[in-house]
Amino acid sequence: MFIEQFGNYLKYEKRYSGHTISAYIRDLEQFDSFLSLRETAFSSAKYPDVRAWIVELMEYSDARTINRKLSTLRSFYKFLNRENLLDENPVLRVKALKIPKHLPVVVQEDKLNSLLDSSDIFTEDFSGIRNKMVVELLFGTGMRLSELIAVKEGDVNYYEQNIRIMGKRGKERIVPVNSSLLKLIRQYIQEKRAQQFGNDSVALIVTDEGKMAYPSLIYRIVKKYLSFITTAGKRSPHVLRHSFATSLLNNGADLNAIKELLGHASLAATQVYTHNSVERLKSIYKQAHPKA
Known part of the structure; x- marks a missing residue:
């Protein structure tokens, strides 16, 4: 009960x-x-x-x-x-366990750009165009896997050059997208229409059969294409979200702006990416400074 x-x-x-x-x-x-x-x-x-x-x-x-x-x-x-259903609370004195700190796994920006600019990795058929769009959307917007699957065709605003994302607890946010990604989305939708799937699904991303995409499909797509550019054990959609945030931070974006783009409830969740940025600075320092 x-x-x-x-x-x-x-x-x-x-x-x-x-x-x-x-x-x-x-x-x-x-x-x-x-x-x-x-x-x-x-x-x-x-x-x-x-x-x-x-x-x-x-x-x-x-x-x-x-x-x-x-x-x-x-x-x-x-x-x-x-709700006055119980007076006792047996969890009050229980303390959380300490968790070892791990930096978010990211893929270098230049490697991702090289992948997405490649002319021979993604095929020109429906599945190839869709797969490229999936990777571009995840890296270009930083959206979560569940948010990606929920995106509808009508959520893309070509005039304002942004996309509406429905986040956790029904919280909506608007994220800008670049013109090349918008062009890819248009190309994908045209190819999607040409498939004549015979349904009225408004979901943006669909399977080869025209049905709404599901998590394991997105995982397979991301893992397949990240395998071309990284040997990291973790090659998931969330790695692209981490890469999006880290790229913004490395290029001078304000932490509060990154928080809004990611749909984080608090700044504390976003601050983890500053550690990646510090590690990058340390690496540059060791390579470039004569006294390093």
């Missing part, structure tokens, strides 16, 4: 996406199963129960995953307390 009430709260009040809500529910169901083995329930869980769960999770989960599950519990019990 508690889980269902919390799910409704996330859906109707917080307006979280279905994917996010499912992740919250899975965490709570996992904790509920753990409590069942200890012959207790949400309503009677105590601090030692939460600590014991963390100890168990540490056997097969990393610190970031465990902290996310703890965040779920905090939100859950805070909700139950606020």
Whole structure:
């Protein structure tokens, strides 16, 4: 009952996406199963129960995953307390685990430009034009994977040279796009029309069969083409988002402007890219300064 009430709260009040809500529910169901083995329930869980769960999770989960599950519990019990469904909060004294700091993985700007300017990597058929547009959109706008899939043809404003992106929690933002990317989008849509898929889908990016794109398709596209220019183990759509932000920062963009373009809720999330910029400066210094 508690889980269902919390799910409704996330859906109707917080307006979280279905994917996010499912992740919250899975965490709570996992904790509920753990409590069942200890012959207790949400309503009677105590601090030692939460600590014991963390100890168990540490056997097969990393610190970031465990902290996310703890965040779920905090939100859950805070909700139950606020709604006067429970008086106890077993998570109050629990501290988050320390997470090792890792710099975002990025691909160098010149390598990405070389890939996108290449005349022999992307084919000239529908799938080739679509694939190039996918990479260009991710690197050119910094949008998230889920945002990319949700883009509709009508979200592209050719006159104002921008694209409307629906971000997390239904927050909309407008991101400028360059003329060469707009030209590529036009070319793609013309090719899309020529395919005569026979549906009225307004989604911008579609499969070879004309259906709305899905996450694993985008992952495959990005991984395939990034493999031409990098040997980094991580070659995901989010790497292109990181590369977008880092390129802007390296070329003098204001951090607050980058925050707005990325759709971050706070500046703290954007500041991680300053570390990449500092590392780049250190590298240049070591190469160029005689006393380095």
